[in-house]
Amino acid sequence: MSLKDTLLELKQTVLNKISVVEDLDSLNQIRIETLGKKGPITEVLRGMKDLTAQERPQVGAFANEIRDVLQTAVEERKRVIEDKVLTAKLSAETIDVTLPGNQIAKGNAHVIQQIIEQLEDQFMGMGYQIAEGPEVEEDRYNFEMMNLPKDHPARDMQDTFYITDEILMRTQTSPMQARMMEKHDFSKGALKMISPGRVYRRDTDDATHSHQFHQVEGLVIDKNITMADLKGTLLKMAQELFGEKHQIRLRPSYFPFTEPSVEVDVSWDEVTDKTQPEDIKWIEVLGAGMVHPNVLAMAGVDPEIYGGFAFGLGPDRFAMLKYGVDDIRNFYLNDVRFLAQFD
Numbered sequence: 001m002s003l004k005d006t007l008l009e010l011k012q013t014v015l016n017k018i019s020v021v022e023d024l025d026s027l028n029q030i031r032i033e034t035l036g037k038k039g040p041i042t043e044v045l046r047g048m049k050d051l052t053a054q055e056r057p058q059v060g061a062f063a064n065e066i067r068d069v070l071q072t073a074v075e076e077r078k079r080v081i082e083d084k085v086l087t088a089k090l091s092a093e094t095i096d097v098t099l100p101g102n103q104i105a106k107g108n109a110h111v112i113q114q115i116i117e118q119l120e121d122q123f124m125g126m127g128y129q130i131a132e133g134p135e136v137e138e139d140r141y142n143f144e145m146m147n148l149p150k151d152h153p154a155r156d157m158q159d160t161f162y163i164t165d166e167i168l169m170r171t172q173t174s175p176m177q178a179r180m181m182e183k184h185d186f187s188k189g190a191l192k193m194i195s196p197g198r199v200y201r202r203d204t205d206d207a208t209h210s211h212q213f214h215q216v217e218g219l220v221i222d223k224n225i226t227m228a229d230l231k232g233t234l235l236k237m238a239q240e241l242f243g244e245k246h247q248i249r250l251r252p253s254y255f256p257f258t259e260p261s262v263e264v265d266v267s268w269d270e271v272t273d274k275t276q277p278e279d280i281k282w283i284e285v286l287g288a289g290m291v292h293p294n295v296l297a298m299a300g301v302d303p304e305i306y307g308g309f310a311f312g313l314g315p316d317r318f319a320m321l322k323y324g325v326d327d328i329r330n331f332y333l334n335d336v337r338f339l340a341q342f343d
């Protein structure tokens, strides 16, 4: 067989191999075996020294031509294989955007915080400011400026955690009345505020009492404020929170810082024209009254000119009423299964 025929046959065999090879390693192997230094083409070119001077350039050119053809075929096949690999990789990595993702567990505000925030929204809508005060409080604000001098028997109504003789854990949010009245500039208009926060009492825990609970204090001081303003405000608050058909009831009571004083109940159920008064079940939710002149005077407000009403409500009891929770302790056990229900 002539050298030319050998080269032609080699070309065909190699092209056939290249056309079926499926991976880059095998293709590289073919390239090395055919076109490498020890390959048959190099071999042919080396053997040219035995040819005549006339044959040499022809065979040389032919061998180069075949080497070029094979090189091009290798490169083309390489591109085809690389494309196939890339396509396979891309389709394996396709992201299905319609697949549901992993659910991230989301917390929710504590139910009592939710009640407090509803009350804040409601009262801000009526032009009240929101004030927060210290939980570690001076005896002076918690009791004395609330018309409860030392040794006043009514101090027993709120059994107290004392830190020193003069410092205590506040038993009520009422000290915020004195703090806000002291600060307020009455020449700029009325004082209308609510003050939510935690309070502490040495109460024995039971279904409706906790030694740590929440209160929201309310205070309005202006000229010509009457008991009707208090009743209207509390009725609106109760109906917005529990529903239009709920009623409130004011019962005479006693607090040293209000005169007259009342305790306020909300109807457990809706009250319609057909409801008999004796069928209404009432739940006590707050204390209120007209601010005592002594309290005004001690905070530097002239009781001859100004007056107002105050109330202190228990959002824990509100939450019990609104959601039918029969034990206040559930709010403080931090059982996520219970708390997550109020999302």
Ligand code: FA5
Residues within 6 Å of the ligand: 171, 172, 173, 174, 201, 203, 208, 209, 210, 211, 212, 213, 214, 215, 255, 258, 284, 285, 286, 287, 288, 289, 310, 311, 312, 313, 314, 315, 316, 317, 328
């Ligand atoms: C007071 O604390 C007065 N400062 C309220 C007040 C403010 C009256 C302004 C007049 C003017 P009392 O101790 O009744 O009052 O508590 C008020 C509300 O807090 C109660 O109606 C109840 O809803 C809630 N409360 C009282 N003690 C507890 C307790 N141990 N656990 C849970 N809630 C309580």
